[in-house]
Amino acid sequence: MQKNFPYLSLILTLSLSLLSVPQTRAAGKESQSRSSAGMTLAMVSPLKQQNATDGQVFIDRMYASADAYDDYVFEFEMTAFKHGKVVEAGRFYFKKPKLIRLEETGSFRRGSVAVLGRDGKVKAKAGGGLGFFVIDLAPNSGMLRSANGHPMVESDLTSLAQALKIFLQEGKVARVSAEPISFGQTGDRVHVLEIFHDRAMSDIYKRVAVHPKTMLPVEWWDFEEGKLVSHSRWMSFRGNLGLAEEVFTIKGAKVQ
Numbered sequence: 001m002q003k004n005f006p007y008l009s010l011i012l013t014l015s016l017s018l019l020s021v022p023q024t025r026a027a028g029k030e031s032q033s034r035s036s037a038g039m040t041l042a043m044v045s046p047l048k049q050q051n052a053t054d055g056q057v058f059i060d061r062m063y064a065s066a067d068a069y070d071d072y073v074f075e076f077e078m079t080a081f082k083h084g085k086v087v088e089a090g091r092f093y094f095k096k097p098k099l100i101r102l103e104e105t106g107s108f109r110r111g112s113v114a115v116l117g118r119d120g121k122v123k124a125k126a127g128g129g130l131g132f133f134v135i136d137l138a139p140n141s142g143m144l145r146s147a148n149g150h151p152m153v154e155s156d157l158t159s160l161a162q163a164l165k166i167f168l169q170e171g172k173v174a175r176v177s178a179e180p181i182s183f184g185q186t187g188d189r190v191h192v193l194e195i196f197h198d199r200a201m202s203d204i205y206k207r208v209a210v211h212p213k214t215m216l217p218v219e220w221w222d223f224e225e226g227k228l229v230s231h232s233r234w235m236s237f238r239g240n241l242g243l244a245e246e247v248f249t250i251k252g253a254k255v256q
Contacts, residue, residue: 045204046183046192047175055174055193058210059164062193065215066157071095072239073255077106080147080230088147093255094156099248102152114144115248116153123250134250148222148230157216164206167195172205180212184219185233 073093080086089106093099100116104127111127114137122137122144137143144152154163168174173196180189188211195206203226209219216237222230246253 045194046181047177047194051178052175053178055176055195056168058176058191058193059161059168059174062210062215062217063158063161063165066161069094069157069239071241071243072157072237073241073243074237075105075235076232077235078147078230078232080149082148082224082229086147092155093243093247095243095245095248098153098156099245100153100156101248101252102155108147113250113252114152115250117248118245122153125250148232160217160220164193164195164208167205172197173199173201175201176210184209186218188218190218 071094073091075091076089078088080088086108087106088104088108091103091105093101093103098116098120099118100114102114104110104112109127112125113127114122114124116122116139120139122139122141123134124137124143125134139153140151146152146155154160164174174193175196176193177191180191182189183192184190190209191212193206193208193210194201194204195208197203197205204223206223207221208217210216211218214237216234218234220232221228241255243255244253247255
């Protein structure tokens with residue numbers, strides 16, 4: 001029996017690599033429509049025709065708002081374009097100080113689960129027939145990156161706001177709409193924050209649609225050399241639920 005263990009480990013590792021390796025799949029008409037709309041919106045800067053102000057104070061407010069939650073859960077959908085079109089969907093749970101649970105719920109990597117526990121280690125399992133095998137992963141493992149390459153352990157809302165703050169420390173420039181405007185896939189009125197590589201604001205890096213009341217992101221666009229490389233949406237946000245620590249185990253616990 002011992003001779004079989006290396007082969008079993010190899011099969012499990014290859015299966016768990018679905019947690020990180022983008023795979024191109026044929027999208028349905030609905031996904032194609034949403035993604036095409038997102039790309040069209042992403043390529044037009046809304047701030048060129050709106051009153052815009054410096055974004056540094058706004059980003060500080062985003063950070064404070066995200067950090068005010070003790071726990072939360074939301075659903076997400078991400079479309080990445082760098083290696084062919086990849087659509088990923090899932091559910092994300094967070095609890096202070098840094099507990100995370102990620103569930104892949106869409107057809108891409110369906111059933112995969114990864115959990116960052118209080119010990120700072122990540123346990124993960126693949127979906128499908130190998131879902132009963134659990135392995136330990138380092139938090140910085142390549143297996144724990146999303147379709148656009150972002151690390152799972154830096155996908156909580158506070159870490160995302162902190163990333164915006166770091167961009168400014170690196171010399172990038174932020175501008176935000178002074179008032180909420182109608183923008184994004186839902187057409188809701190949101191603040192639009194844009195991060196540029198240059199002070200001339202000719203080379204866009206990030207765009208974020210932010211809810212004007214919660215100050216939390218609802219959509220996020222990533223660019224490289226002026227081209228859209230990924231678009232993310234956050235939906236059904238619920239915060240301060242008193243999530244039990246059992247949620248942040250592979251077995252999990254039911255969340256009301």
